[in-house]
Amino acid sequence: MSKKCELTGKNPLKGHKVSHANNKTKRRFLPNLKKVSFKSEILKRNLKLTVSNAGVRSVDKKGTFDLFLKSAKNKNLSPRLRKIKKSLLAKSA
16 A cells, blocks of 8 residues: 555655754655545445545535545546546536
8 A cells, every 4th residue: 555645645755853963864754644435426435545634624625525526636636536536527517
């Protein structure tokens, strides 16, 4: 499983852990990922996704998962969600 959010495209970042003596060692800043299930009213099914906490909040702000997916940019979405978005737009049109 990759450590990437399926909705927002958030990846791990690289940086340094800095000690009190100012020694720098490499580390990774991982996104806060959770397994969340979303319900799509248009497709009439549940989807289980690996999503960051920021992704969950973005869906809440839009109102429903369907509204979020319609307005989301394709470059941020996972390949699986791009297919789902395509079928969602086809059904709603």
